[in-house]
Amino acid sequence: MAFLKLCSLSFLLSTAFAADTYAPVSATCASTALVRDASGLSTEETTWAESRKAIADEALKTWLAKQNSAWADATTLPKLALSSSGGGYRAMLGGAGVIKGFDSRDSNVSTSGLWQALTYHAGLSGGAWLVSSVAGNNWPTISSLVTGLWGNTLDETLLLAEGLDGAIDIAADLKAKHKAGFDTTLTDTWGRLLSYQILYGDNGGVNKTLSDIAGLSEYTSHNAPFPIMTSTGVKLWEGECKPDTLGTQYEFSPLEFGSWDSGVAAFVQTEYLGSSLSNGAPSGGDCVTGYDNLGYMFGTSSSLFNLACIPAEVNATEIGTLLYEILIKVHEAATSDLFGVFPNPFYQYTASSDIADQDTLYLVDGAESNQNVPLWPLIQPARAIDVIFANDLSADTDFNWPNGTGILQAYETAMAEGLTTMPEIPSIETFVSEALNTKAVFFGCNDPDAITIIYLPNFSFSAASNVSTLQLEYEAILTSELVANGVQIASNGGKADFGPCLACGIMQKSGATLPSECTDCLASYCYN
Structure with a gap:
């Protein structure tokens, strides 16, 4: 049956007509500088985060008071962040459950x-799909996404997204982008297929861009957290197909794209990704907008095709066959098609010494440096985050459970880079022997100079949540079960002491005097 569909697809794709919504377009450049050094946050993010923090503080104060009346008059409140790991649909749905368990609009747990x-x-990766489905749809509740979108789109594999008509639209999208003078790769096809499943809108939300999120009502009213996705750089020009553990970490947000890492150390306005720039200035007069298509962004964050390194090897899978069926209607496949491809916005930019001579950046899944929990953007001193909820739905073990690799690698990289904001993370052996990968754990409690990391690993509280990362089809009942289990991950299985003890772990970073009840709590939940 799949073979017949692919044969029909091959014929229909050959007659596909060009679309006009996916291709980047020429636009007038912003009057402000397009590129800046990574010496701190942009003025725009600083201003936005300050306004968001004021609203978040009121919400945190309300939550704290429910846990212990001693917090009712708290004034100095920590800045909180959530990190959603990769792991395909398992991570997207389990991570969605964590959001539901945190969301007072959508749940009633601790x-x-x-x-x-x-x-x-x-x-990143599956976590980037989650961030994008939530932020790209203007931050609805998870329950509404399950009933209104995912329940209708995840029960068929990517191969059947919107049927043959959807595949024809995707081929037309790629042709339009190619005709506009931009490379199209497997990541384009991948992102477009995923978009049909996680974005509302015509043609799989084809006209949604990452920078457009900054104009959505929940963003402009500061009623939702600032969204970030990560990806890893590959030095294809040096013959590298896969990054090492110190591979450059890039981040995408509605405001900027770039990296804090030395060798790049710069950011460009997201809206103008795809523009031809030299030393931070337009080299051809006009700029480009629309290159930051949201599907292409989260497709890049989850692009693993480079692991083959030889394009033909991707055809070993049914999804690989479909991707190539679409792509080869635009151009013959090449090794560069295994990556997310971006015109280098830091070409000839002084601060970006590692990539200044390259006209193209090649990006892949954010976890290919083994940092499957995207902590890197959140531990940067410029963001001054105090507490991070690290939701880990990695498949580190043979049975698809996490074992701490993601946050340990982030810690080791931070130490190698001289970044002291990460708390000490134990070895994998310790994680497993002490069962730290089966329950909520607080790292950094006793280090006033480090961020506190509240580790929330995947565990089978109410469902067998160790689904394979390669599973592409989710019946509605499985989708609901994984989300429900994610709520249990958020609340540590509904343990009666978790809410009050979590409040102690959060407020320890405020420097405030803790209630006496916190002594036993921190002894129970804090590592070391």
């Missing part, structure tokens, strides 16, 4: 209300 208290939310 952690309900913490979503309203977050200032930042970062995700």
Whole structure:
């Protein structure tokens, strides 16, 4: 049956007509500088985060008072963030359950209300799909996404997204982008297929861009956390197909794209990604907008095709066959098609010494440096985050459970880079032997100079949540079960002491005097 569909697809794609909504377009450049050094936050993010923090503080104060009346008059409140790991649909749905368990609009558990208290939310790969589905649809509740979108789109594999008509639209989208003078790769097809499943809107939300999120009502009213996605750079020009553990970490937000890492150390306005720039200035007069198509952004964050390194090897899978069926209607496949491809906005930019001579950046899944929990954007001193909820739905073990690799790698990278904001993270052996990967754990409690990380790993509280990362089809009941289990992950299985003890772990970073009840709580939940 799949073969017949692909044969029909091949014929229909050959007659596809060009679309006009996916292709980037020429536009007048902004009057402000397009590129800046990574010496701190942009003025725009600083201003936005300050306004968001004021609203988040009120929500946090309300939540704290529910846990212990001693917090009712708290004044100095920590800045909170959530990190959603990669792991395909398992991570997207389990992570969605964590959001539901934090969201006072959508649940009534011990952690309900913490979503309203977050200032930042970062995700990669499956976590980036989650960030994008929530932020790109203007932050609806998870329950409404399950009943109104995911329940209707995840029960068929990507191969059947919107049927053959959807595949024809995707081919037309790629042709339009190619005709406009831009490379199209497997990441384009991948992002477009995913978009049909996680974005509302015509043609799979084809006209949604990452920078457009900054104009949505929940963003402009500062009623939701600031969204960030991550990806990893690959030095294809040096023959590298896969990054090492110190591979450059790039981040995408509605405001900027770039990296804090030395060798790049710069950011460009997201809206003008795709523009031809030299030393931070337009090299051809006009700029480009629309390159930051939201599907292309979260497609890049989850692009693993480079692991083959030889394009033909991707055809070993049915999804690989479909991707190539679409792509080869635009151009013959090449090794560069295995990456998310971006005109280098930091070409000839002085601060970006590692990439200044390259006209193209090649990006892949944000977890390919083994940092499957996207902590890197959140531990940067410029963002001054005090507490991070690290939701880990990685498949580190043979049975698709996390074992701490994601946050340990982030810690080791931070140490190698001289970044002291990460608390000490134990070895994998310790994680497993002490069962730290099966329950909520607080890292950094006793280090006043480090961020506190509230580790929330995947565990089978109410469902067998160790679904394979490669599973592409989710019946509605499985989708609901994984989300429900995610609520349990958020609330540590509904343990009666978790809310009050979590309040102690959060407020320890405020420097405030803690209630006496916190002594036993911190002894129970804090590592070391």
